[in-house]
Amino acid sequence: MQHTLLNNGLQMPMAGFGVFKVTDKDECRQSVLQAIRAGYRLIDTAAVYGNEDAVGEAVCEAISEGLCTREELFITSKLWVQDMANYAAAEAGIKASLEKSGLEYFDLYLLHQAMGDYFSAWRAMEDAYEAGSLKAIGVSNFYAHVLTNFCETVRIKPAVNQIELHPYHAQSDALKTMQHYNVQPEAWAPLGGGRHQPFDNEMLADIATAHNKSIAQVVLRWNIQRGVTVIPKSVHEERIQSNFDLWDFELSDEQMAQISELDLGYVGETIKHFEPDFVRGCLSVKIHD
Numbered sequence: 001m002q003h004t005l006l007n008n009g010l011q012m013p014m015a016g017f018g019v020f021k022v023t024d025k026d027e028c029r030q031s032v033l034q035a036i037r038a039g040y041r042l043i044d045t046a047a048v049y050g051n052e053d054a055v056g057e058a059v060c061e062a063i064s065e066g067l068c069t070r071e072e073l074f075i076t077s078k079l080w081v082q083d084m085a086n087y088a089a090a091e092a093g094i095k096a097s098l099e100k101s102g103l104e105y106f107d108l109y110l111l112h113q114a115m116g117d118y119f120s121a122w123r124a125m126e127d128a129y130e131a132g133s134l135k136a137i138g139v140s141n142f143y144a145h146v147l148t149n150f151c152e153t154v155r156i157k158p159a160v161n162q163i164e165l166h167p168y169h170a171q172s173d174a175l176k177t178m179q180h181y182n183v184q185p186e187a188w189a190p191l192g193g194g195r196h197q198p199f200d201n202e203m204l205a206d207i208a209t210a211h212n213k214s215i216a217q218v219v220l221r222w223n224i225q226r227g228v229t230v231i232p233k234s235v236h237e238e239r240i241q242s243n244f245d246l247w248d249f250e251l252s253d254e255q256m257a258q259i260s261e262l263d264l265g266y267v268g269e270t271i272k273h274f275e276p277d278f279v280r281g282c283l284s285v286k287i288h289d
């Protein structure tokens with residue numbers, strides 16, 4: 001497996017496992033365990049997914065089974081918008097995430113959205129980072145102009161920005177901004193998130209056949225070769241395993257360019273982060289009283 005060096009000196013795996021929408025606790029625990037057995041070391045959850053506890057249980061089980069040590073794992077969670085109202089709310093939100101997971105620290109903790117008073121929330125994250133309960137801190141869904149202002153303003157720059165990145169929404173401009181500030185890009189929905197039908201695409205099928213790989217592996221590899229960390233989700237053991245089998249082939253420059261031609265730009269984006277209904281919806285989602 002490849003790693004990337006974050007701007008705070010921490011090594012982060014280039015491929016991990018996402019658990020969005022895996023709401024059944026047992027299914028989540030089992031899937032995370034299967035992922036760790038398959039070799040994944042990065043697990044991506046969030047307070048709003050409601051499964052930080054199941055991830056924490058799987059981590060404990062994996063360690064007690066001798067599959068890995070805590071130090072080898074890279075556990076990520078995210079602060080939900082409700083807890084970005086002010087510094088105290090964020091401080092409590094970080095504490096609640098840690099308590100739910102049963103972990104002493106997160107390797108990476110992200111502001112889930114650029115909503116609410118995210119500057120005050122960031123100050124709470126900076127303090128938790130300095131206290132050692134968050135080993136790295138970052139952001140998610142911070143698009144270029146928001147990220148630029150943020151990086152120019154905050155005391156500790158984000159180590160990671162997790163945004164939607166797949167061949168149909170390639171966001172090369174966003175990647176340039178992240179590169180400028182040495183912020184590691186991480187792809188949510190790296191397989192298209194169940195949209196765009198990459199698995200029916202003939203060009204992707206031809207490239208996959210040429211490498212004796214699956215379309216999913218080709219699409220994930222495309223992001224990795226662009227320097228983007230991927231966190232595919234699956235609840236099927238075979239897919240969990242094959243989505244991590246990414247290290248024994250390399251796409252040519254021509255194949256990389258062919259895949260990049262699928263980019264639909266703005267049209268390929270799933271969520272428009274400026275849409276009033278979306279923002280209002282996020283601001284109204286309560287994960288606790």
Ligand SMILES: NC(=O)c1ccc[n+]([C@@H]2O[C@H](COP(=O)([O-])OP(=O)(O)OC[C@H]3O[C@@H](n4cnc5c(N)ncnc54)[C@H](OP(=O)(O)O)[C@@H]3O)[C@@H](O)[C@H]2O)c1
Nearest residue numbers: 018019020044140188189190191192193216232233234235
């Ligand atoms: N920060 C954010 O705002 C944000 C937003 C969305 C997601 N995320 C994170 O990113 C992770 C990944 O994103 P995502 O879950 O939306 O989308 P994704 O990983 O791109 O796609 C997941 C979908 O693809 C299917 N799938 C997985 N492997 C496959 C394969 N080899 N062949 C065919 N289908 C396959 C899965 O079905 P099965 O499960 O049935 O296999 C599921 O329907 C999330 O789990 C979460 O951790 C973050």
